[in-house]
Amino acid sequence: MHARLAEVIVGYSTEVGPGDVVRIESYDTTANDVIRETYAATLRAGGHPTANLVLDEADEVLLKEGNDAQVEWISPEQQWHLEHGDVWILFDAPTNTKRLSNVDPERITRRLKARSPLQSMYLQRSADGDFRWVICGFPSQASAQDAGMSLKEFEQVLCRAAFLDQDDPVAAWKAFGEELETAGSLLETKRELRIVGEDTDLTMQVGGRTWIRSKGLRNFPDGEVFTGPVESSVEGTIRFSFPAMHRGRQAEDVRLRFEGGEVVEATARRGQDFLREMIAMDDGARRVGEFAFGMNRAIDEYTGNLLLDEKIGGTVHLALGRSVPGTGGENESGLHWDIVCDLRDGGEVYADGELIYRDGAFLNGA
Amino acid sequence: MRDPRIEKLAELIAGYSLDLQEGQVYRIDGEEVSIPLAVALSAAAIRRGAHPYTRIVPAGLDEIELEAASDEQLTYIPEVERLATEQLDAWTSLWGSSNTRSLTRADPERRRLQLSTHYRMVNRRWERISAGDLAWCGTLYPSQAHAQDAEMSLAEYEDFVHGACHTREGDDPIAHWQALSETLTARAQQLDGVRELRVVGPKTDLRVVVEGRHWIPSDGRHNMPDGEIFTSPVETGTSGDIFFAFPSVFQGREVENVRLRFEDGRVVHAEATSGEDYLRSLLDTDAGARVLGEVAFGLNYEIDRFTRDILFDEKIGGTMHVALGGGFDEAGTENKSDLHWDLICDLRAEGEVYADGELVWKAGSFLSAPAVERV
Numbered sequence: 001m002h003a004r005l006a007e008v009i010v011g012y013s014t015e016v017g018p019g020d021v022v023r024i025e026s027y028d029t030t031a032n033d034v035i036r037e038t039y040a041a042t043l044r045a046g047g048h049p050t051a052n053l054v055l056d057e058a059d060e061v062l063l064k065e066g067n068d069a070q071v072e073w074i075s076p077e078q079q080w081h082l083e084h085g086d087v088w089i090l091f092d093a094p095t096n097t098k099r100l101s102n103v104d105p106e107r108i109t110r111r112l113k114a115r116s117p118l119q120s121m122y123l124q125r126s127a128d129g130d131f132r133w134v135i136c137g138f139p140s141q142a143s144a145q146d147a148g149m150s151l152k153e154f155e156q157v158l159c160r161a162a163f164l165d166q167d168d169p170v171a172a173w174k175a176f177g178e179e180l181e182t183a184g185s186l187l188e189t190k191r192e193l194r195i196v197g198e199d200t201d202l203t204m205q206v207g208g209r210t211w212i213r214s215k216g217l218r219n220f221p222d223g224e225v226f227t228g229p230v231e232s233s234v235e236g237t238i239r240f241s242f243p244a245m246h247r248g249r250q251a252e253d254v255r256l257r258f259e260g261g262e263v264v265e266a267t268a269r270r271g272q273d274f275l276r277e278m279i280a281m282d283d284g285a286r287r288v289g290e291f292a293f294g295m296n297r298a299i300d301e302y303t304g305n306l307l308l309d310e311k312i313g314g315t316v317h318l319a320l321g322r323s324v325p326g327t328g329g330e331n332e333s334g335l336h337w338d339i340v341c342d343l344r345d346g347g348e349v350y351a352d353g354e355l356i357y358r359d360g361a362f363l364n365g366a
Numbered sequence: 367m368r369d370p371r372i373e374k375l376a377e378l379i380a381g382y383s384l385d386l387q388e389g390q391v392y393r394i395d396g397e398e399v400s401i402p403l404a405v406a407l408s409a410a411a412i413r414r415g416a417h418p419y420t421r422i423v424p425a426g427l428d429e430i431e432l433e434a435a436s437d438e439q440l441t442y443i444p445e446v447e448r449l450a451t452e453q454l455d456a457w458t459s460l461w462g463s464s465n466t467r468s469l470t471r472a473d474p475e476r477r478r479l480q481l482s483t484h485y486r487m488v489n490r491r492w493e494r495i496s497a498g499d500l501a502w503c504g505t506l507y508p509s510q511a512h513a514q515d516a517e518m519s520l521a522e523y524e525d526f527v528h529g530a531c532h533t534r535e536g537d538d539p540i541a542h543w544q545a546l547s548e549t550l551t552a553r554a555q556q557l558d559g560v561r562e563l564r565v566v567g568p569k570t571d572l573r574v575v576v577e578g579r580h581w582i583p584s585d586g587r588h589n590m591p592d593g594e595i596f597t598s599p600v601e602t603g604t605s606g607d608i609f610f611a612f613p614s615v616f617q618g619r620e621v622e623n624v625r626l627r628f629e630d631g632r633v634v635h636a637e638a639t640s641g642e643d644y645l646r647s648l649l650d651t652d653a654g655a656r657v658l659g660e661v662a663f664g665l666n667y668e669i670d671r672f673t674r675d676i677l678f679d680e681k682i683g684g685t686m687h688v689a690l691g692g693g694f695d696e697a698g699t700e701n702k703s704d705l706h707w708d709l710i711c712d713l714r715a716e717g718e719v720y721a722d723g724e725l726v727w728k729a730g731s732f733l734s735a736p737a738v739e740r741v
Contacts, residue, residue, distance in 0.1 A: 021445070032424035036430060052421055052422065052423065053420075055408065055422060065412050066412050070417060073417045075417075076446075076453060077450065080449055
């Protein structure tokens, strides 16, 4: 699996070419085998790789004991790479997804805020085609545990979701890209979306915004179309089927009510304080930066891994906080928090009053 | 399980070796096997108000590079390395590895190219260290691979490493290294007045001219463990024979029972009972490779055995070592080379050293203590 995954990431997702400066990262040592394969594939493609393992324990000490200046500090290498590098590959293979549960959330939001300009900068470079980055899911015991399965079972889920079980994964991604293209083209002709589901009736304007077809380039696995809705236009209520996760912390059964584009009411059955803290991070954290349709039907169950969950075919998700450059979204924030809503059982989407999506799928002829 | 000795070692390096200050930018380099020490160093740096970051890499990247990289890729220096080399305030290299022999079968030419690129940055790093702009310390996290080389169990090897660093339970490492620093400094000042050393031992009778050169105490600032004094000899002044009873290791490859004959500062004859081809190829690295860049006394008496790791071996109490190749600017060297190969000469059983004709060292130690000037 490792060599195959590395080939797809280097050859398809990031298209590493001669002279590209490539940074390959992960947390601790779980992903080391695939890092080695990716390092080799990068060299064969003519790139200049460097690898780096982010140490969770060191990060924990920083967040718990570091002063403000230390928490806000950004390493010169990270800064340089995001400003001038060509490719950034991050293997998301956590060793413990709840490791920050007991860290003061203020420290985490302080860091997110401090990094916000750098984040906006590299996302802009990405939208301009000057920087390719990919977050790649990689099986770890911690992720498998969150999914309630064995490591081997989780590997299979990930393999299927990434089309690595198919004869020619790159061809499969290209074919799937066509499907995303169709959905994106349809949505681009619409001005207003209305999402209807259990305890959910939400409207937003999307006219003039760009729908990005997310086909395995910036996330892997992947499979969504997303945009940034008109910031002031979001109205109504939404109830999220899946827990809202952020850095190992979570809020369950989240309900949000929007007026004039801003969250005016936020409740959760569990984790309500955390939810409110996140929304209070900055002005932009109360607004929607992204709305998306998850369309990968090879992902059909909730695993507690956002990278997969937000792509589940038949779901939609919205993100509170920063919009993604390239969509036309203008919201700025240190936060970008995706929360997923399952529409597979009775959900409906209307575009400019017309039903275009029901029970988790776009309607034929829509 | 956390080993409190590792935290002690980290405090020693952050507090004594590097003397980390608030706001300083500090990088920690190493392979995955050294993660526990990287974490401890990072925590020690945070507590001192510094800005630590780590560059920890999976094992095996060097051999992948040797296999898959073009020559152009092999000699490429990443911009982040340049930045680090030019801008860091403090730096630690963790040398622990999960396999010390992984490059034994690599193509020597390609490996030389890879190393020479690396040394270009190391040389620049040393310029900043010498100028006082960068604090740097190299150390080793005890791993199975190094224990195996030392012919010990991991537990035994950990005891050995922490003994050498004075970071055992109950030790006061900073007090130890401060006291040793005074002794070594006094000894170095004494040797600064010497014109010529004559080293006599088994199959060894070597004269080394050190007049006008500066002796430097290695007191735990740049290496941990440490404990030597060294200088760079006058390039044309080495003559005679020297025999190295310990295997001589360079980049994981061994040469055994090396004998060298010097005339007018240059190696004119070299032999070994194994690895002789490798010995000759190293001597042919460049013009400076046949000339001594270093002569030194090993003075860490906690290190009492050969472990196939130069960080420890060159400090074995009672030995001397010389290095073929590049010397040290701060010692006054004029020898330049891409090679710096330390070879260790065991003088513990029957060695003698004469300084300008006077016997100053016998059977592994100086005959008199240096006068320590206490401030």
